[in-house]
Amino acid sequence: MAKISLENWSEKIRDPEIECMSREEMKALQSEKLVKQVKNVYENVAFYRKKMDEAGVKPEDIRSIDDIGKLPFTTKEDLRENYPFGLLAVPQSKIARVQGTSGTTGKLTLASYTEKDVDVWGECVARALTMAGLTEEDKLHVCYGYGLFTGGMGLDLGARALGCMSIPMSSGNTQRQLMCMEDFGATAFACTPSYAMYLAEAAKEAGVVERLQLKAGINGAEPWTDEMRHQIEDTLNVNCFDIYGLCEITGPGVACDCIHHKGLHVYEDHFFPEVLNPVDHTPCAEGETGELVFTTLSKEGMPLIRYRTKDLTSIEYGKCECGRTLPRIQKFTGRTDDMKVIRGVNVFPTQVEAALLSIGEGVAPHYMMVVDRENNLDVLTVMVEVDEKYFSDEIRKLEALKKKIELALKQALGVAVKVKLCEPKSIQRSEGKAKRVIDNRNL
Numbered sequence: 323m324a325k326i327s328l329e330n331w332s333e334k335i336r337d338p339e340i341e342c343m344s345r346e347e348m349k350a351l352q353s354e355k356l357v358k359q360v361k362n363v364y365e366n367v368a369f370y371r372k373k374m375d376e377a378g379v380k381p382e383d384i385r386s387i388d389d390i391g392k393l394p395f396t397t398k399e400d401l402r403e404n405y406p407f408g409l410l411a412v413p414q415s416k417i418a419r420v421q422g423t424s425g426t427t428g429k430l431t432l433a434s435y436t437e438k439d440v441d442v443w444g445e446c447v448a449r450a451l452t453m454a455g456l457t458e459e460d461k462l463h464v465c466y467g468y469g470l471f472t473g474g475m476g477l478d479l480g481a482r483a484l485g486c487m488s489i490p491m492s493s494g495n496t497q498r499q500l501m502c503m504e505d506f507g508a509t510a511f512a513c514t515p516s517y518a519m520y521l522a523e524a525a526k527e528a529g530v531v532e533r534l535q536l537k538a539g540i541n542g543a544e545p546w547t548d549e550m551r552h553q554i555e556d557t558l559n560v561n562c563f564d565i566y567g568l569c570e571i572t573g574p575g576v577a578c579d580c581i582h583h584k585g586l587h588v589y590e591d592h593f594f595p596e597v598l599n600p601v602d603h604t605p606c607a608e609g610e611t612g613e614l615v616f617t618t619l620s621k622e623g624m625p626l627i628r629y630r631t632k633d634l635t636s637i638e639y640g641k642c643e644c645g646r647t648l649p650r651i652q653k654f655t656g657r658t659d660d661m662k663v664i665r666g667v668n669v670f671p672t673q674v675e676a677a678l679l680s681i682g683e684g685v686a687p688h689y690m691m692v693v694d695r696e697n698n699l700d701v702l703t704v705m706v707e708v709d710e711k712y713f714s715d716e717i718r719k720l721e722a723l724k725k726k727i728e729l730a731l732k733q734a735l736g737v738a739v740k741v742k743l744c745e746p747k748s749i750q751r752s753e754g755k756a757k758r759v760i761d762n763r764n765l
């Protein structure tokens with residue numbers, strides 16, 4: 323099997339009634355759900371009753387989705403303070419499963435799902451898999467981690483809802499992953515983009531690419547660029563799709579991009595998106611970058627109202643070429659957390675990645691940003707891996723390459739950057755989310 327060209331792409335849509343709904347109908351549906359959800363959390367979650375009382379807003383004040391701005395926000399700190407089960411809207415006996423991610427403070431960010439929440443989650447991932455061209459005939463090799471992390475379980479639930487075969491490999495042991503992919507005839511694989519890149523390299527090195535039957539990659543859970551997507555697609559001869567989610571909202575399956583790659587379609591019948599100015603929290607205009615905020619319209623177990631994701635993006639409402647009317651969020655600029663301020667300039671790892679990949683020849687898409695403070699001045703060093711054949715070349719050529727990278731980074735970021743060229747395979751590979759930044763400043 324191989325990469326399917328745009329001309330031969332069959333635009334199958336899993337739920338056309340919802341995915342192609344007119345804006346008016348969608349707003350009516352969202353309004354109906356929001357009114358119910360607000361009443362639900364006010365009556366059943368002490369935290370929300372208190373927050374709404376403090377904000378002076380009653381459930382009756384919320385009559386349509388346009389009233390959402392009256393409601394208070396929910397933050398990650400609120401989740402932490404109400405850990406583990408303080409935000410449930412149902413008794414614990416109704417919770418069918420919990421999922422979580424490790425937080426920076428040692429405690430988990432925990433999300434609780436009822437049986438129905440699990441079904442909605444699977445259904446949303448099935449919509450995403452259909453977007454990626456999968457049908458019940460496919461075999462999905464899942465190398466996201468299983469366990470509390472939502473990646474493995476989310477893709478598995480999606481495969482189940484779609485009716486295709488799931489191969490629950492979990493992460494690690496790349497040679498074994500490749501062996502099973504080949505032996506079982508997997509037609510699609512799911513993992514983080516950085517691990518997809520690693521797998522692609524390993525498959526090429528082992529000379530097995532031709533023997534694999536892969537046609538699609540479902541790769542999300544960390545910000546990545548179109549340039550990186552092209553590299554994975556070209557190496558494995560597949561189409562790759564960006565899936566987005568976070569366990570607080572529902573894990574992967576909140577949004578996914580279609581074959582046109584013009585942004586990720588949000589399943590807004592379940593997860594209502596807002597993009598807000600990160601400083602004053604006023605709504606951003608269409609296309610303007612801000613913080614992504616979600617309200618879960620269908621969640622029973624742990625519904626969240628205006629949850630601030632800290633992910634930075636913009637949103638567009640125009641109908642997509644694929645026929646879907648679901649709005650599209652752009653690939654993430656980064657998280658408000660990952661952004662580094664270098665001499666007053668905001669720098670995101672994705673900008674570095676895009677600049678490096680634009681250079682092409684000689685540069686491998688593996689890098690690490692190191693931020694130091696020398697004589698009260700921020701210094702950004704980018705460690706970049708160089709291709710095998712380049713590295714054995716003469717010093718003069720390497721120096722020229724280094725200058726070229728420094729110039730490209732300076733132009734892309736707006737600050738001067740020190741570049742350190744590294745030997746092939748010297749930067750640590752990740753099997754989960756890649757760590758791209760080391761900040762040695764004591765801020």
Ligand SMILES: [Zn+2]
Nearest residue numbers: 580642644646
């Ligand atoms: Zn589309």
